[in-house]
Amino acid sequence: MIRVMLPTHLRNLAQVEGEITLEVDGTVTQGSVLDALEARYPVLRGTIREHDTLKRRAFIRVFACQEDLSHQPPDAPLPEAVAKGFEPLMIIGAIAGG
Amino acid sequence: MSSVRVLVGTRKGAFILKADGKRKNWEVNGPYFTGWEVYHLKGSPADPNRIYASQSSGWFGQVLQRSNDGGTTWEAPGGGVTASPQGWPMGESNRFVYDTSPETGKPLTTHQWYDGTQHPWEFKRVWHLEPSLTDPDTIYAGVEDAALFRSTDGAHSWQELAGLRGHGTGPKWQPGAGGMCLHTIILDPANPERIYTAISAAGAFRSDDGGKTWKPINRGLRSLYIPDPTAEVGHCVHHIAMNPLRPGLLFMQKHWDVMRSDDGGEQWEEVSGNLPTDFGFAIDVHAHEPETVYVVPIKSDSEHFPLDGKLRVYRSRTGGNEWEELTKGLPQRNCYVNVLRDAMAVDSLDECGIYFGTTGGQVYASADAGDSWAPIAEHLPPVLSVEVETLA
Numbered sequence: 001m002i003r004v005m006l007p008t009h010l011r012n013l014a015q016v017e018g019e020i021t022l023e024v025d026g027t028v029t030q031g032s033v034l035d036a037l038e039a040r041y042p043v044l045r046g047t048i049r050e051h052d053t054l055k056r057r058a059f060i061r062v063f064a065c066q067e068d069l070s071h072q073p074p075d076a077p078l079p080e081a082v083a084k085g086f087e088p089l090m091i092i093g094a095i096a097g098g
Numbered sequence: 099m100s101s102v103r104v105l106v107g108t109r110k111g112a113f114i115l116k117a118d119g120k121r122k123n124w125e126v127n128g129p130y131f132t133g134w135e136v137y138h139l140k141g142s143p144a145d146p147n148r149i150y151a152s153q154s155s156g157w158f159g160q161v162l163q164r165s166n167d168g169g170t171t172w173e174a175p176g177g178g179v180t181a182s183p184q185g186w187p188m189g190e191s192n193r194f195v196y197d198t199s200p201e202t203g204k205p206l207t208t209h210q211w212y213d214g215t216q217h218p219w220e221f222k223r224v225w226h227l228e229p230s231l232t233d234p235d236t237i238y239a240g241v242e243d244a245a246l247f248r249s250t251d252g253a254h255s256w257q258e259l260a261g262l263r264g265h266g267t268g269p270k271w272q273p274g275a276g277g278m279c280l281h282t283i284i285l286d287p288a289n290p291e292r293i294y295t296a297i298s299a300a301g302a303f304r305s306d307d308g309g310k311t312w313k314p315i316n317r318g319l320r321s322l323y324i325p326d327p328t329a330e331v332g333h334c335v336h337h338i339a340m341n342p343l344r345p346g347l348l349f350m351q352k353h354w355d356v357m358r359s360d361d362g363g364e365q366w367e368e369v370s371g372n373l374p375t376d377f378g379f380a381i382d383v384h385a386h387e388p389e390t391v392y393v394v395p396i397k398s399d400s401e402h403f404p405l406d407g408k409l410r411v412y413r414s415r416t417g418g419n420e421w422e423e424l425t426k427g428l429p430q431r432n433c434y435v436n437v438l439r440d441a442m443a444v445d446s447l448d449e450c451g452i453y454f455g456t457t458g459g460q461v462y463a464s465a466d467a468g469d470s471w472a473p474i475a476e477h478l479p480p481v482l483s484v485e486v487e488t489l490a
Contacts, residue, residue: 009134012133042174043174045193046161047158047159048158052195057157059157093158094157
């Protein structure tokens with residue numbers, strides 16, 4: 001099971017509390033995790049990555065295992081600790097403003 | 099007994115204010131969509147319990163919300179799964195994609211940027227929602243960067259009416275201080291094929307074929323802040339209002355100047371008359387008197403607050419030119435709020451009610467056509483929009 005942490009606004013939108021756990025088929029990548037996330041919570045489509053282009057939105061960052069993965073290719077394998085469910089994939093709203 | 103429901107969009111969520119027809123005692127419900135910007139909410143004239151809300155965020159993009167019970171519960175419609183060419187799931191609800199297909203769309207061109215260079219069209223948010231007058235599932239959305247979208251399935255899926263963006267004058271459109279937004283949509287109750295829109299800063303446009311083709315309707319506008327003051331497009335129109343009883347009569351608050359047109363926008367004339375300043379954003383028309391108009395003069399385009407710290411609504415009962423100040427119940431000292439373009443509305447009770455919201459978080463109401471005012475909500479986040487539903 002893959003663990004995903006969403007920012008507060010997106011937890012509210014998806015009407016979930018705490019971490020989300022997802023089944024992901026095949027290689028665990030940012031793309032495959034977001035595919036699984038959006039399949040379960042269609043309302044999140046367009047909020048983390050753009051419709052159509054599937055590019056990460058400008059003010060969204062992705063972290064795991066104390067690493068900034070925001071600029072990793074979407075098909076790059078995520079760290080093993082994420083793939084095995086030891087660590088969560090954290091989706092974060094970038095800090096901007098005070 | 100009749101009642102009213104006031105739909106308030108703010109920088110940090112939405113609120114719904116309710117009162118009976120006396121409009122004395124108000125119940126404040128909300129916030130809904132806490133922490134998100136709610137640019138606009140509007141109820142369907144065909145089913146007042148169907149309300150649409152535009153929820154957006156610079157971080158997380160656009161979400162469309164829908165209620166079927168007058169705002170008690172909400173849902174993001176749709177979410178049907180289709181597949182991209184890569185096999186990835188694609189959302190439909192909240193998906194605003196400019197139509198560039200050769201069959202139905204127009205190429206995604208560029209518009210003028212602040213520095214005069216050309217800049218590609220990019221979707222940012224929905225500014226205004228206009229439900230159909232007859233079908234609760236049909237709704238129009240005015241978006242930034244300026245374009246008009248329509249949904250016929252209750253805001254599940256959206257299609258651009260690309261004839262407007264593709265009019266050919268797009269390279270001359272430019273963003274106002276708030277962005278290049280399509281902020282006004284007016285549906286003509288006497289002619290289902292006629293739609294009016296307004297864009298900052300491009301001007302007003304009209305379609306007479308249900309949104310397929312458009313023409314600029316800016317003759318008579320004079321904007322001294324653009325290279326050609328009487329250009330076909332490029333005017334910063336802030337808002338347009340129309341009384342459904344007389345659909346051809348339009349009133350406009352331009353960046354500077356209050357204007358009127360008696361022929362559906364073919365020609366405009368200035369009716370600023372004795373206003374203390376003709377800059378402003380909001381404008382609306384009395385529900386039963388098509389020549390009674392309301393504006394909130396704002397000192398200037400750099401200061402964005404009322405003159406002399408006095409919040410005053412101005413009313414003309416003569417279709418413009420002759421204006422009277424309305425101050426009873428409004429703060430007359432140390433008031434430095436703004437009233438934004440979509441933040442004024444009227445109800446249609448026998449004695450017309452007027453409502454407006456401020457960037458200071460107050461919502462004021464008058465149950466006597468503007469003669470006296472009282473706050474019906476205070477200390478809200480900055481108010482972006484106010485709409486009213488008059489319920490039987």
